[in-house]
Amino acid sequence: MSAPAEMDLPPRPVSAPERRAAAPRWQQLRLVAMKEFADRLQHGWVLACSLVWLGAIALTSLFGLVQIGSIGIQGYERTTASLLSLVQYIVPLLGLLLGHDLIVSEREDKTLALALSGGLSRRKLLGGKFLGGALALAVPLVLGFVVAGALIGLAARDTEVTPFLKLAGSGLLLGLVFLGIGLLLSTLSRTRVQALVLALLAWCAAVFVFDLAAMGTMLVARGGAAAREVEIVTDATHVASAADLHAAYESGDDAAARAAARTRERPVDYWLWINPLDAFRALNLPRELAIHSGWAGLLLSGGAWLILSLTGAAWRLQRLDL
Amino acid sequence: MSPLRFTALEKRYGAVRALDGVSLAVEPGGILALLGPNGAGKSTLFGCLLGLTRPTGGRIELRGRAVGDADRLGWGYLAERIALYPQRTVWQNGLFFAGLKHHPAAEFERQLERVGLAAGRDRPVRQLSKGMLQRLGLAIALCGAPELLILDEPFNGLDPKLLGRLQAILREEHRRGATLLISTHTISAIEPLATEVAVLLEGRLAAAGRLGELRARFGGGGLEAAYHQIALGSPGSGEIPPAMVA
Numbered sequence: 115m116s117a118p119a120e121m122d123l124p125p126r127p128v129s130a131p132e133r134r135a136a137a138p139r140w141q142q143l144r145l146v147a148m149k150e151f152a153d154r155l156q157h158g159w160v161l162a163c164s165l166v167w168l169g170a171i172a173l174t175s176l177f178g179l180v181q182i183g184s185i186g187i188q189g190y191e192r193t194t195a196s197l198l199s200l201v202q203y204i205v206p207l208l209g210l211l212l213g214h215d216l217i218v219s220e221r222e223d224k225t226l227a228l229a230l231s232g233g234l235s236r237r238k239l240l241g242g243k244f245l246g247g248a249l250a251l252a253v254p255l256v257l258g259f260v261v262a263g264a265l266i267g268l269a270a271r272d273t274e275v276t277p278f279l280k281l282a283g284s285g286l287l288l289g290l291v292f293l294g295i296g297l298l299l300s301t302l303s304r305t306r307v308q309a310l311v312l313a314l315l316a317w318c319a320a321v322f323v324f325d326l327a328a329m330g331t332m333l334v335a336r337g338g339a340a341a342r343e344v345e346i347v348t349d350a351t352h353v354a355s356a357a358d359l360h361a362a363y364e365s366g367d368d369a370a371a372r373a374a375a376r377t378r379e380r381p382v383d384y385w386l387w388i389n390p391l392d393a394f395r396a397l398n399l400p401r402e403l404a405i406h407s408g409w410a411g412l413l414l415s416g417g418a419w420l421i422l423s424l425t426g427a428a429w430r431l432q433r434l435d436l
Numbered sequence: 437m438s439p440l441r442f443t444a445l446e447k448r449y450g451a452v453r454a455l456d457g458v459s460l461a462v463e464p465g466g467i468l469a470l471l472g473p474n475g476a477g478k479s480t481l482f483g484c485l486l487g488l489t490r491p492t493g494g495r496i497e498l499r500g501r502a503v504g505d506a507d508r509l510g511w512g513y514l515a516e517r518i519a520l521y522p523q524r525t526v527w528q529n530g531l532f533f534a535g536l537k538h539h540p541a542a543e544f545e546r547q548l549e550r551v552g553l554a555a556g557r558d559r560p561v562r563q564l565s566k567g568m569l570q571r572l573g574l575a576i577a578l579c580g581a582p583e584l585l586i587l588d589e590p591f592n593g594l595d596p597k598l599l600g601r602l603q604a605i606l607r608e609e610h611r612r613g614a615t616l617l618i619s620t621h622t623i624s625a626i627e628p629l630a631t632e633v634a635v636l637l638e639g640r641l642a643a644a645g646r647l648g649e650l651r652a653r654f655g656g657g658g659l660e661a662a663y664h665q666i667a668l669g670s671p672g673s674g675e676i677p678p679a680m681v682a
Contacts, residue, residue, distance in 0.1 A: 145535045156523070224519035228576075231486040231586075232537045233509030436488040 142234050143242045150216070150246025151253075160253055163208065167258030170200055175266050189272035190263070191400070194281045198398050201285045202391055205255070206292040207317050212251055213296020214313035216243045217431065218303045227436045236431045244297055244424065251289045256282070281398050284412055288394045291416040292320075294423035301430040324389045387415040439463055440485075440503075440584065440615065446493035447480050447639075454480040456639040457494070462617065462632070467610055469626040469647075470619040471663050472636035478619040479516065481636070482588055485617075486513055509537050512577030516589040518569050522562035526553065526572055529561055530579075539579040547575040550605070567598050574602070584615045591622040599625060627659040635666045642666050 154160050175193040188196065217240075220226040230236065259282040266272065296313055303309035386392040393411040440462040447455040455477045462468050470478050483489030485496055487508060496503045520529045526548070534544040548554045551571040556564070564572065570590070577585060585606075591599060606616060606629055620626050627647075634644040643650065643666045647659065654662035 141538060142536055145532060149532055153521075153523075224515070224517060225521060227486075227488050227515060228513065228519060228533060229536060231488060231508060231513040231515075232511070232533065233505045233507075234536050235505045433490065435483070435490060 142238050143245065146229075146234075146239060146242025147245035147249065150243055151249045154212075154246075154250035159212075160250055163251075163254035164257045167204075167254050168261055170204070171197060171258055171262035172265065174200055175262065175270075187266060187269040189270045190266060190275050190278035191272075193266055194277040194398060195400055197281060198395060201281060201288070202395055203321060205285050205289045206320055206391060208255075209251060209289040209292030209294075210296040210299075210313040210317050212247045213293040213298075214300050214303075214309040215306050216247055216297055217300040217427075218306055218309045219300075221434070221436065222306060224436075230436065236434075237428055240297070240301075240424070240428055240431055244294065247293050247297070248290055251293055252286060255286055255289060259285075277398070284394050284397050284409075287412060287416050288390060291390050291419050291423075292317075294420045294427070298423040298427040298430070301427045301434070320389055320391050325392070328386060328389075328392075384411075387411045390415040390419050441497045442481070442485075442494065443497070444494040445481070445484060445491055445496065447477075447484060447489060448492045453639045455484070455491070455494075458636070458639070458641050459494075460634055460641055460644055462615060464615050465610070465613055466631040467606070467616040467618065467629050468632045468634060469623075469630035469659075470617060470634050470636065471621075471623065471626075471667075472619075472642075473667060475638075476636040477639040478636055479588055480639075482513075482586055482617070482619065485586065486511075510580070510582055511584040511586060512579065512582035514570075514573045514577045514585075514587045514590055516592065518573040520561045520569070520572065523560060525558050525560055526564070527557040529572065530557075530576055533576045534579045537580060543579050544575065547578045548572075550578065551575045552601070566593050567595065570594065570598070570602075574605070578605070578609070581612065582609075582614060584617070585609055587616065587618045589620055589622075590618060591620055591625040603629060623658075623660045623663055630659070633659065633662075635663060637667060 151160075171193070174196045175188050217226070220229075226239075229239065259278075263275065263278055263282070266278070267275065295316055299312040299316065300309050303312060386396065390412065393415040397409060397412050442458055442460045445455050445458040446453070458477070458481065470481070472478050480489055484491045485503065487503075487505065498507055521532075524532075530544040530548065531541055534541075545554070545557075548557060551574050553568060553571045553575060556568060561569070561572070570593075574590070577587070587606075590602060594602060603625065606618075610616060610629070616629075618626055618629070630647050632645065633647050633650050635642045645653075650662050651657065651659060654665045
């Protein structure tokens with residue numbers, strides 16, 4: 115350290131209220147969010163996710179019909195059906211993996227203490243963490259959907275982009291819901307490892323356990339026909355599911371048959387909305403399967419889970435001793 | 437600044453009382469040396485003050501109001517174990533933490549120069565020595581001319597040159613009018629600075645008062661001797677004067 119000079123004395127203190135009044139209102143929130151996103155960018159998460167996601171969409175579009183004996187770039191509707199299972203497995207996992215260490219890692223490393231000791235409220239910290247995580251999730255997903263979507267449109271000369279856009283929008287929402295759940299698990303955990311285990315258990319519960327339980331319940335309560343409907347929505351067993359979906363298109367190739375199928379449409383069992391993953395799947399199922407669920411299911415289910423998760427995380431974070 | 441006042445502050449971890457009814461007033465513009473053996477509750481007291489630890493009882497007030505996040509914007513804190521983002525550079529860390537308190541980059545740059553770390557601004561924090569890390573933590577804490585500086589064991593592991601520089605900076609801050617709360621085991625380093633002393637033992641305030649008064653009460657020797665009589669009950673020390681216990 116160099117020798118001090120009297121002239122170096124700090125100026126008259128600017129009071130905290132004066133500084134706060136002069137600072138942009140959302141500065142703390144923005145700083146935390148941008149730091150979180152910059153960290154993911156620096157660690158290669160954003161680039162890796164973008165490449166994986168782009169490749170997954172392109173390959174699914176190219177090979178999605180292999181199970182029914184066809185190879186080639188599909189149009190938007192068929193690509194959507196092929197991508198459905200991939201999105202419902204991968205996107206919640208990405209959300210949970212991003213969210214699970216947002217708080218616990220900084221708690222373990224003790225960096226939270228310095229941030230919170232300087233007047234950053236715990237609610238703003240949580241908000242910033244969620245926004246930063248959301249950005250790190252959204253950028254690769256949107257990039258993948260936009261680039262792959264443009265390529266599919268050009269290669270397949272398809273302009274019926276609505277199902278694909280619906281899949282992209284609902285997939286993004288699904289990711290945010292599981293990011294929120296991951297954030298909650300992060301505040302509940304004492305170590306990174308504990309948070310990771312909880313995140314993987316949550317993923318298994320959403321993807322497998324709930325659906326198997328739902329099918330079992332339906333089978334007991336309403337018989338085999340009902341269970342078949344649930345299987346289509348929940349895709350619990352994953353056996354030939356993509357082939358099933360594409361078979362629906364094949365059998366409904368004829369316009370009259372498609373129209374007839376749509377007249378048989380009935381709403382999905384509402385209690386399946388407990389699981390946002392099933393609400394997502396029901397929203398994106400081909401209409402030819404005659405089971406439908408609008409945006410309301412996903413918005414209600416996803417919104418409720420997101421609010422519950424963030425509220426729970428905020429409650430827990432307020433009570434943490436650092 | 438009106439006195440910073442701790443009233444019947446209590447923190448329990450199950451059956452363990454980390455703080456047991458601590459009442460203490462810190463006069464504005466003073467340097468309070470918080471002394472006590474390991475586990476006495478010094479860091480817990482700071483944690484409660486900084487909003488990192490939730491007290492299970494009691495109050496902390498500044499200007500007659502409960503301390504909140506808005507007050508902490510005007511404080512500086514140097515932790516015992518400085519935890520920063522190791523993969524980020526000195527500059528990036530400083531901008532982030534100073535930015536959280538609405539300080540401009542120029543202010544952090546000024547403090548970085550003041551602690552003599554301007555040349556290392558582009559180095560990742562993981563490459564810093566303990567002394568450099570200490571200086572970076574201090575630069576962050578000093579940003580914005582804080583009205584209250586809270587330093588947890590700031591003298592640990594410093595070589596004599598760095599120790600002297602740190603003492604000089606703390607004197608500058610004192611002359612500027614800042615209030616300093618310093619917990620330490622290095623009594624020889626705090627004695628030339630302190631205006632007030634408080635001693636914590638097993639979560640209780642064992643003694644508190646002006647440095648001169650405390651030394652006079654305990655035989656007119658140095659602070660170290662007074663502390664040992666309070667903390668260890670050396671022969672001949674007698675009881676702690678009730679007037680010094682809040």
